[in-house]
Amino acid sequence: MMIEKKLIEKIKNDETLKALRKIIGKSDEIYLVGGAIRDYLFNQIPKEYDFISKTPFKTSKIIAEKLGIKSFKTGKDLSVVYRIFFDEGGIDFSPIGDKKLETNLKKRDFTIDSIAVNINDFTIYDPICGIKDAERKVLKIGYKNAFIDDPLRILKGYRLKSSYPELKWDKETKSKAIKLSNKIQSVPNERIKEELKKILTQKRCANVLKEMAKDGILFEIFPCLKELKGLRQSKPHKSDVLGHTFDILKILEENFEFFENTSFFRHNLDDILRLRLAILFHDSGKGKCYFKDSKGIHFYGHSKKSAKIAEEALSSLTFSKSLVKEVSNLCELHLRPMLLFREKHHSISAIRKLIKDSSDNFPFLILLSYLDFISMNRSEEEIIEFNFFCGELFELFKKEGEKIIKPQKLIDGFEAMEILGVNKGKELGEALDSLKNAQIKGSVKTRKDAVNFLIKYRKTNF
Secondary structure, three states: OHHHHHHHHHHHHOHHHHHHHHHHOOOOOEEEEOHHHHHHHOOOOOOEEEEEEOOHHHHHHHHHHHHOOOEEEEOOHHHOEEEEEEOOEEEEEEEOOOOOHHHHHHOOOEHHHOOEEEOOOOOEEOOOOHHHHHHHOEEOEOOOOHHHHOOHHHHHHHHHHHHOOOOEEOHHHHHHHHHOHHHHHHOOHHHHHHHHHHHHOOOOOHHHHHHHHHOOHHHHHOHHHHHHOOOOOOOOOOOOHHHHHHHHHHHHHHOHHHHHOOOOOOOOHHHHHHHHHHHHHOOHHHHHOOEEEOOEEEOOOHHHHHHHHHHHHHHHOOOOHHHHHHHHHHHHHOOHHHHHHHOOOOOHHHHHHHHHHHHHHHHHHHHHHHHHHHOOOOOHHHHHHHHHHHHHHHHHHHHHHHHHHOOOOOOOHHHHHHHHOOOOOHHHHHHHHHHHHHHHHOOOOOHHHHHHHHHHHHHHHO
């Protein structure tokens, strides 16, 4: 009974729940269910609170009005949810329906999600021993057809494992998940995307993604990654292509706090999602570009192919156009920093061009390239040199990145036409593009430089 007492103590002392009890009083039977209870049981602090109630609309309206914020309705019938957003999380209210509370709980996906607590009298309802399974750290479905009724629950199982790394699968549950994995393809892409986002934005997800690949679940979502499994690579790579991908994900999460503190990302979930997806797809084109000769194994042109594969795969899952573009850009450019590093005398203009091509993605490109580099067999000296090189690139970006990405307009079109002796058209456009490229490279910095550039351009090209 110790675990139950600790659960009630945490619910009583939760400041959010204290505020809600004060607002709604004891006028309704309101039960806390789902994620918040899981978090308490696994010693985490909840950000999301799910409730079931006989009058969810009325209760959510009272709370929203008292807090001076809006509530939103999603779904319909018994699947309706009234949501209130606050801070980094939110509060959801759903109807119990005509059935008894116990029946509602027995039809939930996993046993650790089938626990309810009355937030007024603190009575615990646990009809299928979810607390016992939480204590044993076991992930078990709540009823035998849980995955058949909604195959997305399979993906949610892996998400729960990424949220609570100490969880282990119930043997029968895991067997059913693998057996029914092809049913995931019947789930709307929008729902798959949302569950996948939750996995990819956890601080730790490398082991779970690796497990999903081993069980075949990852390939049901992204079939394009399957051919990377067992695809050999030449040195200095340590692993096959898929293993290399997981190696990078693991290095990232082992150094998560360090990279946060170096301004690469700010624990912004969108940034983390972008980076993780780029890692997942950066070598996805290698299967299509495999070539072997006497010198070893090569993957000529795989960066562009990876960018195309990422674009197609993520677009099909309804990710936003901006995210798809950013991930595709990172995949296409991920080798460029390493190629520049190999040049003994890399030019500043080439680095500036890379900043322009990657735009605001540049810090993530440098981080992706760095992770890619150190995941291979490298000497300590090589790693130190590349680390220093990446630092130089990042400093240039911080100092001049904005000017490089969006060069200042030094001269207007009419004056350019007068200097060049041309009218509007292709010739003017090409000249102005050349001027912009010269600004990006740093050879044109002032209005006088721009005028002289166009005079020289006219003599050379007209």
